[in-house]
Amino acid sequence: MAGITFLFTGQKYLAIFGALYLGLVCLLAIPFFQGHALYLNSVRIPLFSDYATPEKYGLAPNRTLNLKIRTSDNETLGAWFVLSDPYYRSLSTIPSDVSKHVKFALAAGPVVLFFHGNAATRAFSARVRHYQAFGSRLGASVLAIDYRGFADSTGTPSEAGLTRDAKAAFNWLVEHGKKPEEILIAGHSLGSGVSGQLGAELSRDGITPKGIVLLSPFSSIREVLETYQMFGFIPLIKPLSVIPGALRLVQRLLIHRFDTLQAVPNITAPVLIAHAENDWDIPHSHSDVLFEAFLDPLLPPVDLALEPFSMSESLWLKITEQQAARKAKRGEIVSTQTLPKFGTLQSFSDKGRKVVLVKTLAGAHDYLGVQEGLVDIIGKTFGILV
Numbered sequence: 001m002a003g004i005t006f007l008f009t010g011q012k013y014l015a016i017f018g019a020l021y022l023g024l025v026c027l028l029a030i031p032f033f034q035g036h037a038l039y040l041n042s043v044r045i046p047l048f049s050d051y052a053t054p055e056k057y058g059l060a061p062n063r064t065l066n067l068k069i070r071t072s073d074n075e076t077l078g079a080w081f082v083l084s085d086p087y088y089r090s091l092s093t094i095p096s097d098v099s100k101h102v103k104f105a106l107a108a109g110p111v112v113l114f115f116h117g118n119a120a121t122r123a124f125s126a127r128v129r130h131y132q133a134f135g136s137r138l139g140a141s142v143l144a145i146d147y148r149g150f151a152d153s154t155g156t157p158s159e160a161g162l163t164r165d166a167k168a169a170f171n172w173l174v175e176h177g178k179k180p181e182e183i184l185i186a187g188h189s190l191g192s193g194v195s196g197q198l199g200a201e202l203s204r205d206g207i208t209p210k211g212i213v214l215l216s217p218f219s220s221i222r223e224v225l226e227t228y229q230m231f232g233f234i235p236l237i238k239p240l241s242v243i244p245g246a247l248r249l250v251q252r253l254l255i256h257r258f259d260t261l262q263a264v265p266n267i268t269a270p271v272l273i274a275h276a277e278n279d280w281d282i283p284h285s286h287s288d289v290l291f292e293a294f295l296d297p298l299l300p301p302v303d304l305a306l307e308p309f310s311m312s313e314s315l316w317l318k319i320t321e322q323q324a325a326r327k328a329k330r331g332e333i334v335s336t337q338t339l340p341k342f343g344t345l346q347s348f349s350d351k352g353r354k355v356v357l358v359k360t361l362a363g364a365h366d367y368l369g370v371q372e373g374l375v376d377i378i379g380k381t382f383g384i385l386v
């Protein structure tokens with residue numbers, strides 16, 4: 001008897017869960033909710049942030065300028081400019097007006113333009129740790145912005161809007177004397193999508209930044225939806241595949257695409273992609289996909305088997321040969337290095353442009369970029385190690 005009751009109760013919960021799930025998916029089809037679910041910009045962590053006092057979040061006294069950046073469509077973005085450690089330490093006294101030091105800090109050392117992931121603000125502790133790691137191990141000053149609709153910035157987030165915000169931040173550094181080719185762009189998670197779009201746009205305008213670092217990136221939002229697992233084990237939209245056409249419908253309704261994979265052929269800057277193997281939010285296979293996309297134009301093509309189950313023997317042999325040739329060429333171009341207890345590093349150069357893929361064992365989704373080993377690899381790759 002107890003068993004049957006249990007079964008009955010189980011079915012009831014399953015039905016409730018199913019209804020909630022379908023409700024959630026329907027909500028996501030509505031642009032307003034889709035935007036909120038993707039950007040999570042109304043999650044303002046830390047709560048009641050005091051952006052004017054970065055000291056509260058662990059940064060040294062008067063090391064950080066809290067500033068506003070105006071975008072080309074007249075939104076106002078909240079941002080922090082954090083002086084590099086070597087520059088801050090070189091001052092004999094604590095500065096009384098940080099704004100007077102921006103030009104000198106930019107002239108004295110490297111700069112990282114940082115684009116954060118979804119939810120929370122530039123004051124979030126995991127992000128502050130990135131500014132600290134770049135400031136100390138790279139000796140770099142950091143400009144970190146909050147996109148439109150986030151933190152104390154005006155406006156509502158959108159893909160085009162965030163790309164505009166990124167360009168405004170890039171221009172701010174140029175206006176303060178930094179050469180475009182000396183700016184290192186680093187984007188984490190959603191920020192990697194923003195960096196990819198900015199990278200493609202800069203290339204289109206003939207501008208080559210120092211490099212683009214993609215931390216815990218995704219190949220496209222569509223792929224994230226397909227591979228995302230809540231709590232690491234409940235697939236988000238995979239169950240929809242039992243309803244014919246439902247999966248395709250959800251993908252069609254996707255407004256915010258951030259398709260970095262599509263942007264890859266347009267990006268001409270050097271690129272470093274990094275992903276932790278224990279990232280439960282975005283699987284590290286996304287980074288493999290991006291690295292292979294950068295590599296693809298350098299490898300011989302392989303014919304598609306249009307009818308794989310009725311292939312002729314000659315076609316099969318031809319494809320097998322092509323695959324072997326592609327693999328051999330890949331082995332020739334890509335150098336692979338195992339870093340014991342830390343991870344693996346793959347890289348190749350094409351006409352002087354370097355592309356690097358780092359897979360780390362630790363760091364998960366949020367703390368990948370603060371690992372000293374990774375920051376050092378970033379420094380070596382772009383020649384900015386203190």
Ligand SMILES: *[C@@H]1O[C@H](CO)[C@@H](O)[C@H](O)[C@H]1NC(C)=O
Nearest residue numbers: 070071072073074075076154
């Ligand atoms: C830009 O926005 C500000 C307020 O945020 C407003 O005062 C100003 O008139 C706007 N300028 C333009 C060109 O729309």
Ligand SMILES: *[C@@H]1O[C@H](CO)[C@@H](O)[C@H](O)[C@H]1NC(C)=O
Nearest residue numbers: 061062093094095096097098
């Ligand atoms: C920090 O800057 C403020 C002005 O913004 C100044 O009043 C204060 O004295 C400075 N702090 C220190 C420790 O010098």
Ligand SMILES: *[C@@H]1O[C@H](CO)[C@@H](O)[C@H](O)[C@H]1NC(C)=O
Nearest residue numbers: 200201259262263264265266
């Ligand atoms: C890449 O460049 C092509 C041709 O210039 C353009 O049509 C396309 O929109 C660009 N894609 C991205 C993602 O920038």
